[in-house]
Every structure is written in C-alpha cells, then in structure tokens.
Amino acid sequence: MIQRAMGFATYYSLMLFLVLLPLLAIAQTTNNGRIDVNASLIAADNTSYWLSPSKEFAFGFHRPENEDRFLLSIWFEQIPEKTVVWWSYEKETEFSVLVEAGSKVVLTTSGLVLRDPQGEERWRSVLNTGQVDYAVMEDTGNMVLVGPNSDQVLWRSFDNPSDTLLPTQEMGFQGQLFSRKKENDFSLGKFQLHLFDNGTLTINVINLPTRYIHGGPYYSSDDNNPNASNSGVGLIFDKSGDVYMLRKNGDKSPIGSGSKLPIQSSDYYQRVTLDVDGVFAQYYYPKKSNGNWSTAWLQPINICSWTSPIGSGACGFNSICSINDKTGRPNCECAPGFFLIDPNDPYGGCIRDDELNYCQKDAFELETRKNINWPLADYERYGVSYTEIECKDSCRDDCMCVVAIYNADGSCFKKRLPLSNGRYGSDDRSVSFVKVRKGGRTSPSIPDDEVPNLDKDKKERIFSVTGSILLGTSVFVNLIRLFREIVPIYGGIPPLISLSQYGISCVNQTKSV
Template sequence: MDDAKRLFLNSLLMIHLFTSSFCSRTSDIVTINQTIKEGQLLISKENHFALGFFSPGNSRYRYLGIWFHKIPEQTVVWVANRDNPINGSSGVLSVNHHGNLVLYGDHNQIFPVWSANVSVEVADACEAQLLDTGNLVLVHGRNKRIVWQSFNYPTNTLLQGMKIGVNKKTGLERFLTSWRSAHDPGTGDYSFRLNPSGSPEFYLYKGAKHYWRTNPWPWREYAEAFNYSFVNNLEEIYFAFSIDYSSVILIAIVDESGLLKRLTWHESDGQWKEYWSAPKHKCDSIGRCGPNSLCDPYNITSYECACLPGYEPKFPRDWHLRDGSGGCIRKRLKSSSVCGHEEGFVKLSMVKIPVASAAVWVDMSMSQMDCEKECKNNCSCSAYASIPIAGKETGCLAWYGELIDTIYHIDYGYDLHVRVDAIELAEEARKSHSSLKMEGMLPILVSSVASVWFAIAIFAYLWLRRRRVKNKRNRRSIDLLSGYKDTLIANEVEDSSKHPDLAFLSLSTILVATDNLSPAKKIGQGGFGSVYKGQLRNGQDIAVKRLSKNSGQGIEEFKNEVMLIAKLQHRNLVKLLGCCIQGEERILIYEYLPNGSLDLFLFDHTRKSCLSWSKRFNIIVGIARGILYLHEDSRLRVIHRDLKCSNILLDAEMNPKISDFGLAKTLKGDQIQYKTSRVVGTYGYMSPEYAVFGKFSTKSDVFSFGVILLETLSGKKSNGFIQDPSLSLIGHVWELWRQGKALEIIDSSLKDSYNSDEALRCIQVGLLCVQEDALDRPTMLKVVLMLNSEIALPSPKQPAFVFRKSRSNSNSSLMGDDGSACSINDVTITVGSTR
C-alpha cells in the first residue's frame, strides 16, 4: 500500500473514531457505526440513567454497567459482564454486523466477553438505546421492535417497570441475584424469585435453599409501599411495580448479605436510605417452628413458637431444645375425627398465612361464609383464608396438608381459619369467654365503645395496683445513680463522648438558672411533671423538664428519652441540650421554644388567630416530616407512641418541633412492630389496635398524626369535642366528608382566608390516617408526598372511634392508691394488663 492510500485510510479511521466518540457522548443510541469505549457514556434522553465502564469499590477490573446519572453517589443497577470482567481499560461496546450487541475486552479479541446473543435478518436496521427507565434495549426495524432488553436479565436491582417472574412460552425466568461483594458484581449466593405454585409468593434463596418468603398473592406489603401489577395468564406470570410520584426514586435490591431491601434516595442528605428490609427476626426463617406451628416475633417474654389450635408439639419434652423444628402434630382426637362431627374453625388474626405450595384457590370471588363451607365439606382441607382481591371483593384460599410458616404479622397479616375438632372448638370458645387475658376478654368487650372504656378502667386498676412495686424498683435505681453525680450520669445514660453537644449539668446549676425552680418560672405542666424557663450563665435560654415523684414515667423512661433524642437530629424535633440525675431529681434540659406548645394556640379563642392558614399548613407538613424522619430516615427508626398537640412545640417562627420521647420505642434489627402488655400514651390520640390489643407499629403514630391534623384544621380538641353529643371529632369530620361538607370543619377564625383545595386535601389525608384498619393507613412517606403534591388521593374508609363514649364518663378519672387522680383524657399514663 502506498503512502497516499495509507494516509487516506488513516484519515477515515480518525474521522470514524471522532464521530463515534462524539455521538456516544451526546446520544442515547448506539448504531452499527458507533461504539462505546472507556471514558464515554451513553445517557438516556432525560439524563436519568447512564451506561459506561466502571470499577466497583477497590476492584481493578472493569465492567459495563448502568447507573443513575443524576445521583452523585454512583449506584449501579445492572451489569453486563458481571461474571467475566475486563482486565484493563480497553473495553468496547458495539452493535456488530449480525445485529448483536457485543462487548470486547480490546480490539484484538476474537471472542467477546459478553453479548446479547441475538441475530437478526437485516442487521443494519439494529440499534441499542438506553431508555429513561434504565432499560437498555436492542431494537430492529422502523417499528423499533425490541429483540433484546436488559430488563429481561436483572442483576441485583429491581427498578420501576422491571418484571420478576416467568415467561411460560419461552421459559425465560427473571429474578434478582446478589453481588458477590461490594467490590465484585459477580453472581452471588442469594437470589429473589417468584414461586408460581399454589398462590404465587416470592422467595429469598441461598443457593438452592429458600430461607424467607413473602405472603402469598395478593401482596399487602407491596400495595402499602407502591403500586404494583401482577399478571398471571397463559403466556407469563410476573410482578412489576410503579410509583405515582416522579420526584421519588425507589429501588429494591438483594444485597451480598442476603437481605432484600427497599431504598429511597434522599436528595437533602445525598444518600440512599433503607425504609424496609427482610428478613429481620427469627420467625422470618421459613419453617422456624416446624409444621402446624405459629411463630410470634413480638413475644419478648417467652419462647416464640407455639402450636396452632388443635395441634400439640411432636416432641413435647424437648420442644424448646429442638428449637421448634420438630413442629406440631394433631392432638390425640377426643372425638373420632375432625371431619363430619360438628367440627369448626378457629380464627387466627393478623398472620402471615402458610406457604402456598399446599394451597389452592377455590374461587377468586367467594364470600367467607361460602369459603368456610367449601373447606368444611372437604375432609382434606386443614385451613382457609378469605382474602380481599381488587375488583372481586374476596377470594377463597384453602390449604390441604401441613401448615408451614404461619407467623404473626401486625401490618401485613390476614385472618387464617384453622380446622379443629368439635371438642377443641368448644374449648377455644370457653377460653375466649372466660380468660382475663387481654386477647381473651376484649373480643367480648369491644362490642361497643363504652365497653372499651370499661376495659381500660380494669387495666388501669391493675396498673395502679402494681405501681407501688414499680416505684420501689425506680427508687432502687435512683439510689444506685445518686452517689456518682455527673460522671456516673454520663456513663449510666450513655458515654458522653458520643454526644459532645450534650451537657451533664449539676442540680446547683439548674437551680441557679431557674431561681430555685421558682413557680414564676413555670411554663408548663403535664403527666411527667413541670417545665420551667431558665437561663444559663452564658445568657442562653433553656427549658427545664423536671419529672415529678408521682409521675407515671420512671428512671427507664427518663434514660430512654435521653438516649433517644441525643441521637436524633432534625429541624422538626426538639433539641436536647443536657440532663441531670442527682438524688431523686430527674431533669432534662431542652432548647427554649418561646411559643410553647401547639395546643396553647389551637384551643385558645384569642391566640388561635395567630395561626393563619399558611402557618397551620406549614405546621402540619413540619410534623409529618419529623415523624417521617423518626420512622424511616433516622438511624434508630423510632415509634413515638405519644404524639399529641401538647407535645408539639413551636419556635419563634412557629416551626413545629416534636418533643417528649419518654415513651418512644426503637425498631430493632429483628423487629418491625411490637405487641405489648403495657399500653402507654394519651387516649384520644391512640390507635384502636394499640389502645385495645396492645399492638403498635409506625401506623400507630400515623393515627396520632391524623388526629393532630384534624385538630389543627378545626381548632377543636379530639377529646373535648362537644358540637355533636353522639360523635367524636373524628366522627364529625367523617360525617361532613360523607355529606360533601368537609370544609365546614375548618376553624371559623380562619374565615375565608384558607386555600380550599389545600384544606380539602389535608382533611382527606387526615381521614386516611385515622382509618380503623392499620393496614389501610398510609405510611408517613406517603403522607408527606400527598401533602406536598397534587396527586389523586384514595378515598378514606371508616375511621376509628367515630362515636363518643358515654357523656357521664367524659370527665372520669382513675384513682391511685394514694388518692391521687390520673386523668384518662389529658395525661399520659401507663396501663398494665394481667399478662
């Protein structure tokens, strides 16, 4: 070849490389004449996603992947050559002349390190495009027919619109597989797959062994967090999710430790935050307690495994030693059989129903009564569940054979009806009527609201009877602390070096700051004791919360508040500055908020005029954001348990700050909700499942927030509402909503100054929060999104506590052993049950 030809060909090659490089940086498409090389990116049209080469962690290898382009922290959602990395920095992606998308480690390689493994008849019409969904597609022809897509071959991340399931015609299975490590995206040990047998359910696998599962379809846990679609027809069976809010970025991943996580991107913090993960506790392990058993993750006082009604341990003597793995078998029948001899069913409420491999959908549209008949008429049917199905009311799911992996699940559980013989049925009925335990007596008592209050009175009496013992325990704890003064205070509550901004003050310092706790300095009073305004020697104003000796809160609640709030930092949470334990004194020092608590404005005819519509709306949104931080964004994940207007403080600009964390509970790594025999909080703000059954979760706080929201809109007390003698404030709002007159609840002091659209949206959100069924209430993430956007809202269902209790009992109080009264309406109290 002469020099002229060589120069010409080299020039053409340079032009090709330049145009290839230029196009790859400015387009979302790669054609046959283009390549993607090191340092070049393919970017989707709206800049949501980018495709290029990367090295994870401290790896020296190069991989082709897709990640979020707008997020500073590179989050890879798909990897092409995850099991065949490139050793070096000379990778090239292109569409070859056979219409195949191929990746080479360098130009000299004969075989690609990865390919889409497709071939088309007319190759020159093929091109690859990165969509704004994060899907890389290979399309053919003018009609842009998709011949291959990355969504069909997920790695460890589930994105909106991505399917998980099986194509029945082609046999293609889409599932998630973890990375080997944070530095190696190769195929890991853990996978997340859809199991189509019985009623479809998801499983987490380690290798070929499954170790966690969801509820069978329909999935309440997914419906709560986002919209999902489920398709099951002759061609395919799959699950996919979507979100109504374009500003929210949500993904699900299977990480290298084997956890399934849902993450949201928080722009303000510049990081991903986990708001849900599984598995969490022992009961999450499939078959933890063996067949025909019930696992209770909320049982913190005894063994978590128990047998289902009508069953007994297979190995009674070593039931605990075997860790429940032996499971349970049918009790020795007291009657001849469990079929055809007046047998029946015992209902287990709020449980994760058994594995679906032994289950059959009898009918997708069948009433519970007909479902029970169907199961009863088949001697092989061991249990049934009547499950709500969108568009079909309820369907009938029946189990045949052993019942595996039944678990109490407060938020996402169903009712399971277990078949028992006639004598066992009679025994269960006797227990439900005669037992004084909370679960035994309340189904009888809750037939009316008045009965609920009667039950509360009984529990309060039992609490008062045990109070002396608790006070003695607290005094012993205080005696142990008092001799060590400030040094021991720091050690007892928590190492002060972990909280350099938290001061440990002496009692003398506090007395000087408050003029010896002068009554003139007193600015508040509650069930915990008194609050004083003080001023430190440096001129800083402080609020001093002094727990009274007669407070229902003891040393444990005091320590709880110090440890919790010292770790929580948010603009809508009150800031704890310091604490003091000296002798019998228990004192907390907060930032001073000049406008006091929200209730002082809302329920005062003169001061409520200071709360314009914009201020009220900002207060509502601020409280919601504070609770969202507690539930999902803080490192502790906290359930407050005593949210009320008197615990919402206002700063100089009327910004709300949540206070009083003495009764708060943290969600531990192995727990998502609690069940307790100690019901704490303030009646009127407590959710029904908590006040009556002692079951609480983040949805309990959502209910309390709904009450606060309605009080803020109306300027009326939930407990003191007297406009309609038969209805509570919640009931009054509900009736006006049903009549299309919801705006009549708006505080008359606002006149016509409020935004009617915003007001109606707030009322609707408030009613959604106070719905009777905890499952129907939105999460605080959804609440914040609904308050700050114009998305369509669901219609609220029947709220809790619609009707008022008897007026004759409206001002009743519970008397203590020393003759002191504990108001059941206005003071935070702790009620102990017989459990």
C-alpha cells in the first residue's frame, strides 16, 4: 500500500511540476541589481532575466516577432510593449547577434560571454583591461561590469548603444547609433547617427554592408552653429529629459524643437531613438498607467526634402516619399506600376509589377501625376521651349524613358530605372508622366497551388485549438482526481515540490496508512 502511494506521489509530483513549469519562468531577483560572476541566463520562451532594483529595466533574451531565434537585449520591463533599448551586436559589422534556443550567456571574469547550444562563442562584452568582479543592472537601463575596485567600470551598455539613448546617457566622439531594418527586425538599417571628431553630429543614409555614407547628411548639428571654434564635445541626454549638444564653451544646443516633455518628466519613461524611417525622435510613456509612446520632438522636420546623387534617398528605389502632416513622419509608397519588394518593409524599395516592355507602345500608357518628382535621376533634359505634350510624347517614343517630368518653366526631364529620391511636395508644380501597363496596374500573381485554402485553414485551427482545450481540461481534471486520491493516502502533499515557494498555500490532510 505504501509502495503504491509512493508511486502515485512521484507521478503526481512530476505532473504537477510540468503544470507549474511556466510559472518558473520568472525574473531572477538580484541584490540591488547585482549579478555575481558565473551567473547565467538561457535563451528560451518565458525564460528568466536580470532586473534593475526598480524593476523598470530587464536584461535577458528577447525573441523578436516572427523570429525563432533570440536576441540578448535590455528592455523596459514595466510596459506591455517591452520596448527594446539595447541589443548585442558584432562590433565590426554592427550586425545583431541572433541565437538559437538553448544558447547561454554567462557573466565571467572576462565579461559577458554568449555561446550557442554547440558551445561556439557568438558575442562577448570586450574589456580593455581588468577582470570582472560583478555586474550591475542599473535603474537607468545601463548594464555595468565592475572590477575588484567598486569604482572600476570595465564595460557599460551605455558605451555601446544600438539605436536608442536613455536619460543620463552621453555619446562622445565617434559614438554612433544605427537604425533597425524593420520594427521587429534588428538587422542593421540604412540610417546612421554619428558624432565626428570635429564635434559635428550628423544623421546619414549609409550603404549596406560597407556603411559608406551616401551624399551629405540630412541632419547636421552645425546647421545651428556657424561658429566652428565652438564645436560640440558630446551628445547629452540628461536626467531631466533634455537632449542637446554640449559645446566647448559650455553652451547647450538643443537637438529637438517643437513639442516639450510634460512638466513632471520623472513620471514618464523616456528614450531617444533613431527609428527605422531615419527620424531621430524623443519619446515619453506614462509610468503609472498603460498608454503609448508619445513624441516630444523629431529631427529632421522633413526627411523627404533631402536628396543624394548616390543611393535611393529617404525611401527605397522607385518610391515616393511624403510627410504625414499629423505625425511629421515620412510615408513611402511605390511609384505607379511598382510594388514593394518586401510587403512588410515600406522603406525597402519597389520593383515593377510585371515585365513591361517600354518600347512596345501598345503595351503601356502614361499615367499623369502632379506634385511628384525624382530629382537627380535624369539622363536627358530639354530646354524651356518644350510643351507638356511634347515632353510626354518624347518619353513615349524613348525605350529608355520610364518617367518624364514637365516643369512650369517649360523644361522637360527624362528618367530611367531605378528611380531615386522620389518625393511629393505641394509646392512642386511639376507634372509627371509614368509608364504603366495599359489597362491598369496588376498585382504579383500567386500560383494556384500556392493559394491557401482559407476555409480549410480556419477549420484546422479551430480543431487544433478545441483539441488543445479539451486535452488541457482532461489533464487538469485527472490531476484533481489524482490529488484527491493521493493526499489522503500519502498523508499530505508529496515533498518533491514545495508549493509554498510559488505562493500557493494548501491545507494538508493527514490520515494514517
């Protein structure tokens, strides 16, 4: 009888452990944010992480949306979005380090070391000197590695930013931020914020993967500082929420303009981020209630007005950039007859929707658009004596011509692929003629054998969810029945699992066997 009871108890304990397993994935509490050497985290869903003392920031593994792999990151822990503010990346390439489930980061005396399940090193916090005694996840969102001397800082996440700065964070000479490729894709984007040794802060479009800068910057701190002798010495984000360039003489040149932070800025989470659309903006979020990130200011005011002789411009090739009057953000849409290369990436550029023969006149027509232009993409120009009809006919008869632009002064410009620096402007009085397939635009076709059966998919999902619910319910009911049988037999809850450590209290029933 006792042997039978022990068998039931072991089985029950194991099953109860499996039921409670998701509850085990909780934050690892630390002593004032302190992490000791040999502490580790494992990449998995609902895994543990290291918290700051205020529990406002967390350090651990984040799995981006629609991604099977994990990213070692720091994020805002107390808001539903869990907004990521830092992630691990390769120093030389700036590429994010995505790792498989089961990968492990360990705090060693030589720094944080990230290894994949096969034991291969994928990333480490490079130290210039010294050995790590412990680490601290600070309330500022800064992960700090400390040497034997408590004031000896060996490495900081604040010195290795990704796309975001936080209050109390500063950026010195050669400091950089890089945008993400997409909101949930932490690959290197095409926008770069850089503080040069001459004290100039710029935001540029770069070529991937070489990071070659296309043309001049679309934002420069020197635009507001004509005195070169009073150049900048650092980009400062102070604890009150002000973001500015600190000058040699102590002057503070604000980066943002427009809206201001709420008066009680300490009641809000704050960040400044170089976003996927190339805009550098300051955000705030209420600490005491759920809400959304609100924009305090952004730079530049109109990124669409920037042009470069090399590259695609603010949006991708064959796109049109326009500014949203309410948000100040750029909208990127495809030129007539084109569609997005990646439907989930409006900034990634567009391609033609079909194989249009620009020489076959009966296959295309010229669509007329106003106030749209693609500056610097010209290969031919006609003088001011041209008429609008002549400009249009000239493009129709030219196999190389994709777009013709007719200006109010009578000039005509012809453009070939790819179209670059596309933009819309209400003050642009030009007329565009774009070659498109006759009869209207077409969408990329999907072979019949690749078209999903929506009704079938819905049914399968319903049956799958229903089956999971029924299975989960039956397992739970069986556990309850087993619980009622075992507790009287065993004389209480089996000792394999202590429920009190999970905050669950039970009244033991005792009965002699």
